[in-house]
Amino acid sequence: MSLLEVNALQAGMLLAQDIRNNHGTVILKRGTTIAERHIKGLKAWGISEVDIVTSEITPEGRGEEDSMAGEVIPVIEEKLKKRFHRFEGDAVMEEIYRVVRKLVLHEATATHKGDE
Amino acid sequence: MDKIERIMNSLDKLPTLPTIYTKLSRLLHAPDSTARMISDAIAEDQVVAAKVLKLANSSFYGFAKRIGTLQHAVVILGMNEIKTLVLATSVVKTFHDYKSGHTFDVQEFWEHSLACATASRVLAEAGRLSSPEEVFAGGLLHDIGKLIYALFFSEDFACVMEEVENNEMPIITAEKKIMGLSHADVGRALAVKWNLPEGIVKMISGHHVSEKNTDCTKEIAAVNLGNTLCIALGMVSWGERKVPCIHDSVWRSLGIKISDLEFIIMRINSLCKENSSILEN
Numbered sequence: 439m440s441l442l443e444v445n446a447l448q449a450g451m452l453l454a455q456d457i458r459n460n461h462g463t464v465i466l467k468r469g470t471t472i473a474e475r476h477i478k479g480l481k482a483w484g485i486s487e488v489d490i491v492t493s494e495i496t497p498e499g500r501g502e503e504d505s506m507a508g509e510v511i512p513v514i515e516e517k518l519k520k521r522f523h524r525f526e527g528d529a530v531m532e533e534i535y536r537v538v539r540k541l542v543l544h545e546a547t548a549t550h551k552g553d554e
Numbered sequence: 555m556d557k558i559e560r561i562m563n564s565l566d567k568l569p570t571l572p573t574i575y576t577k578l579s580r581l582l583h584a585p586d587s588t589a590r591m592i593s594d595a596i597a598e599d600q601v602v603a604a605k606v607l608k609l610a611n612s613s614f615y616g617f618a619k620r621i622g623t624l625q626h627a628v629v630i631l632g633m634n635e636i637k638t639l640v641l642a643t644s645v646v647k648t649f650h651d652y653k654s655g656h657t658f659d660v661q662e663f664w665e666h667s668l669a670c671a672t673a674s675r676v677l678a679e680a681g682r683l684s685s686p687e688e689v690f691a692g693g694l695l696h697d698i699g700k701l702i703y704a705l706f707f708s709e710d711f712a713c714v715m716e717e718v719e720n721n722e723m724p725i726i727t728a729e730k731k732i733m734g735l736s737h738a739d740v741g742r743a744l745a746v747k748w749n750l751p752e753g754i755v756k757m758i759s760g761h762h763v764s765e766k767n768t769d770c771t772k773e774i775a776a777v778n779l780g781n782t783l784c785i786a787l788g789m790v791s792w793g794e795r796k797v798p799c800i801h802d803s804v805w806r807s808l809g810i811k812i813s814d815l816e817f818i819i820m821r822i823n824s825l826c827k828e829n830s831s832i833l834e835n
């Protein structure tokens with residue numbers, strides 16, 4: 439599984455997770471093979487990135503990727519906790535933290551892979 | 555002479571904006587101005603002209619075809635956008651040759667300022683504000699008071715830096731204690747001296763919203779939240795390295811939904827990454 443920006447999507451890729459819109463409604467189901475019309479629709483919905491199945495990662499490779507992410511995650515969370523004050527219970531701040539964490543993890547894992 | 559008087563007097567000695575901005579403002583208000591006249595006026599300042607073209611061709615606007623001439627840029631972007639781009643490039647040019655004496659990182663300052671301009675604009679568009687380009691300018695200039703302090707009052711500002719870094723005092727508190735005025739106040743005074751539009755003056759002076767504010771304008775809310783999101787994304791400002799809380803008045807005023815935040819933050823992040831060096835020479 440890997441996160442891909444909508445602009446990088448190509449027809450023929452396979453969805454690894456359901457895609458939901460802002461209201462939580464499923465607009466494309468897991469397992470759907472992506473077609474051109476889907477990509478246009480996703481852009482119109484403002485979806486920025488999508489979880490797709492990357493078949494070139496072997497089961498062993500996938501394990502390696504998970505453990506790489508496992509090393510990186512605590513370091514990143516430590517860094518983010520220093521930047522963010524206590525915000526539990528504040529829905530807006532929690533969402534900002536969630537999105538920033540997702541972005542930073544994605545970028546760090548992508549860099550990690552690039553360093554190999 | 556007390557500190558406040560000293561600061562206000564010193565503003566008179568500060569450089570004025572390049573004449574191109576005043577000339578352009580006049581032209582834009584004149585009923586018979588043409589795109590040709592406007593582009594000719596901008597072209598008189600080569601540095602500003604080059605940067606305006608660079609900005610017009612950036613992913614901020616995302617035009618499919620390259621904009622090759624200033625005249626084309628004026629026609630495609632329109633008067634208000636062009637005025638904002640000229641203002642942005644003029645301000646950067648004004649301070650280009652000054653060096654900060656202490657540990658204040660001028661490059662980090664402009665990176666944060668451009669990031670805040672970007673973020674504020676994305677928020678203004680999400681909140682359907684009527685002049686997102688003006689909010690871009692407000693975001694770009696919101697911390698200009700800090701630059702004034704760092705460049706022209708570096709000794710006193712070093713004491714502010716100590717209070718903030720060693721005693722974790724909030725920057726506005728430290729500035730008021732040591733300098734008498736906050737960077738928002740100084741920024742406002744400078745914006746008034748430069749005759750900037752009223753909306754921009756308000757965004758600069760009001761961008762630090764406190765709990766006591768029960769309401770604030772949408773434009774101020776966009777800059778305040780834009781600043782917060784930049785810090786959250788790691789594009790920090792000197793003296794503000796932790797993500798401040800978002801006051802109710804800001805959130806209510808802007809009127810966006812929590813579910814909009816993911817797309818907004820992703821967009822801000824990619825625009826900032828693509829355009830981080832666009833103001834450099």
